[in-house]
Amino acid sequence: MAMTGVLRPGIVQLRVLDMEAALKHYADHVGLDVVSRGEDGRVYLKAWDEFDRHSVVLREADHAGMDLFAFKVDSEASLDRFEKRIEDFGLAVDHVPAGQQPGVGRRLGVVIASGHRIELYHAIEPAEEHPEIHNPYIWRQAPHGMGAIRMDHGLLYGPNIEQVLAFFTGALDFQLTEKVDTPDGLLGIWMSCSNKAHDIAFVKHAEPGKFHHLAFYLEDWNAVGHAADLMIRHDVPIDIGPTRHGITRGQTIYFFDPSGNRNEVFAGSYHFYPDEPVRCWDHTEIGRGIFYYQKVLNDRFLTVVT
Ligand SMILES: [Fe+2]
Incomplete structure (x- = not known):
């Protein structure tokens, strides 16, 4: 099946009350890998079978929940096309500049009728530790914790x-x-x-x-x-x-x-x-x-x- 346009859930940013407790949970127990820590305190993580730089962002805050749910699209042209379609649908689109998350290009944001912030982006750096692509082993390092794929x-x-x-x-x-x-x-x-x-x-x-x-x-x-x-x-x-x-x-x-x-x-x-x-x-x-x-x-x- 050809997949075009919106490809998949790419990045979610969650609010956590205590970052160290959260990292013990998401890294040690769920089995994600910590990719980097930002100067603003956000921590970027990925699962072992993902090719892109990060997929889960944790932000320490005084109440739990989700800041945003972002989908990766197949091209910059699709990003422009979806901006017009979202506006034609009647919702306002805002713009998050490249680099607001490390390694991630420009993002479009929209608050939908349920009150959630949905974003679209195309550009993201590949993960340094992405799955092997030349005579690949099934993984580089054995998955740890629950082994989230x-x-x-x-x-x-x-x-x-x-x-x-x-x-x-x-x-x-x-x-x-x-x-x-x-x-x-x-x-x-x-x-x-x-x-x-x-x-x-x-x-x-x-x-x-x-x-x-x-x-x-x-x-x-x-x-x-x-x-x-x-x-x-x-x-x-x-x-x-x-x-x-x-x-x-x-x-x-x-x-x-x-x-x-x-x-x-x-x-x-x-x-x-x-x-x-x-x-x-x-x-x-x-x-x-x-x-x-x-x-x-x-x-x-x-x-x-x-
Ligand atoms: Fe579910």
Whole structure:
């Protein structure tokens, strides 16, 4: 499948309350590598199978949550094209100059109807320790911690889900892969810009701009089990799992970083092709949709966000 335009989730910037505790979590436990520390205190990290300089940015702040979720696009020309399409859609675009994050070119920013800041960029330096490309070994160094392969997707909570769907599909060429309907409209949407079952998802929530989780991809169900073992050994608070999602079919654990931001390790799932129909869930089946084995939501799924 040819992928053009928006390629994938590229960079997420999270707020953490205590940087050293956060690094112990994301580097030692999740298994990301620290790439650099900025003079402003931000720390840049990447997963072992990512080619670009960094994918996760941590910023120390007095409240947890997400500053921005940025997608990489395939060219500078696409960046210009999407700027016009976002403005034609009726939203204002702002510009972040090259170098605001080390090694990253100019970025476009837009605050969408759910209250989240979404960004697009094209240019980013390659990682010094990128995966090998000449007679490659499967990795340079054995993955550590939970062995996160890549930053995979996010789930965000906010109002105006119908407008969010219209924006991603109408202005950025995402496709809706799965949705949960209620008699009052959409409760949740899962959208793909690629061959994945989702690259970003939203659940309807009264308060704008809330963060539900950031997911890291793992190799398989055994890796999810190993991650669970590490969480118990290191007292990482588990929200739920190991279990499976009905929606996306991913094998999963939800857990929390020391600041209360929810993380997920995620494996499996299906490949999505653009000719596939939308998978539709009735709200009465959402328990099985979210937590396939338990068949009921825990209270935290709809209430605990940062
Ligand atoms: Fe997820």
